[in-house]
Amino acid sequence: MTGQSNLTTGWIVTVIVALIAIFTLKACEDSRTQTVTWIEYEPVYMSAEEFRNSVGTETSKDLKRPGKIYFYEGYLLVNELNKGIHVIDNSNPENPIPVTFINIPASKDMAVRNGMLYADSHKDLLVFDFSNPENPHLLHRLEDIFSVTANMAPGFTTQQVNSEQGIVVDWEPKIREEVCEGDCHTHPAAGFPGFGFRTADAATFMSSESGGGTTGTGGSMARFTITGEHLYAVDHYDLFTFSLTSEKPVLEERKQVGWAIETIFPYRENLFIGSASPMYIYDLKSNPSSPTQLSVYWHANACDPVVVEGDFAFVTLRDGELCPRGVNRLEVIDVADLNHPEKVKFYEMINPHGLGINNGKLFVSEGKHGLKVMDASDPKNIRLLKHITGIETYDVIPFNDVLMVTGADGIVQYDYSDLNDLKELSYIPVYRD
């Protein structure tokens, strides 16, 4: 009798379980929820009056968002992105001393020649008397020069620049999020190509001393360079040529180069211009006031600073926020025949940014992945000597055995007289709010 009771109980329980199972079938639907997150940039406005009046020298400040760097006669200039320029006495690289800060709203690039500092400020080109680097002062303002990039966001935005609200002096990244049932196809950032927007990156070039003047050394992602008696600057599409024979620069030519122009690098009597897709080579010899295009070297879509030494150009291509789906590599291009540049080799990298070369010593910023020190004395057989990790880098200047490295973490300097024994000389940290 007990056995029969157990059987009945078992039967009842199984039916209950079956009913529960059937009940849960109401929820028998797969679901797919997608959350898309993107960064949208919002313009930061400043009134025209404040924009003009805010240019000036202030006491030295902490680094917060270091951008491009420039070295001139013992002084290290560090761009504080869209804020101005830190002037640092670097006569002793083991003990760099901040001396002043030049407040320049919406500034990203700079170059120095013969005690004159040239810097951009939104659409304008500013000229400072830099004969006393501890007390520079504004001499001239050339208005409405860089009209294309000035109002470009450094990334995706839906915000239209409203000139009635003032001048755009910065862009603030805002995190946006949208949750979709299924896939998000129509969010505002869908299809944002990334290309076509300038970068805030920096890189390195070795500028020359010529024309009887003294110029500094900047980076391969710089958009300003001085060679001879001319300042060359690139905008999103254009190459600007300024004559520096007088105190106030004279715009001699504005020439369309291509699209998504990023960097400019002078070597001998040529300009190497990097863009999101090709590298352009221009000749200065025939007429420095009107550079002539010699050739175009096409590479994969990627952010691409370039430096040149001897018969070889070194281009880093990287995948990035503004160069999505790009490649990450170092390409070596034979430019012995400037009319027919030819790729001879490439080396896989992690996420290369700015680079610098000095007598076959090649330094490549790897972004968040540190710094690579390479022996490029044989460009067809470049050897990695050292990979420094733990620092974020995007720009380097190798100069007189002192390697100046900038990145989100600050400025680090190394003695590279012995590549096998790189010694850290100093570190200027970044202080964030």
Add this chain to the structure above:
Amino acid sequence: MTDSTLFKQILLSLITALFIFSDLAAQDVVNGNNSPGYSNRTGIDMVAGSNFTTPRFYMVNGYRFHPQFATGIGVGITPYNNPLILMPLYFDAQIALIDRRVRPVIQISAGRNISINTSDDPSISGHRGGRFFSPAAGIEFTGENRAGVTVTAGYSFDSAQYRRSGFGPQTFETDLTYRRVVFGVALLF
């Protein structure tokens, strides 16, 4: 008729048939082979959904504490390939409601999924498995030396997430939840 309703009817019919059969068959002799000791259940479930059906292969190794109760640790593989394969790692309990050679059983499995990306899409930058839960009921047919066969029907809940980078500073996080009907057969050792 929707797929969900069809599944419901199939399941209802199957479970009813199985339990009626089990009630009759359960009047068979008392089972004497499920003595305490190591137990293994290896099987395949058909994980059926409105979009597609995928098999799940699994194995539970454990211990039978009582002729009507066994627990174990299970591991399986569910190739959803959408774009993840999920590998559930779970705790499993099996309860026989009566002690007969042919008897109704309830199984409960709960744990976490380990995810494996099967896509060659380079934009997929990360993924992780989520919860796994699967109750089922069915009939167990046991023979000599603890060997047997279990036929079950039940419910399966799987979740996982993967992250994909889009153009520029965009990321897409996709939460996948599979709520499915499962029909399974397993061998007992």
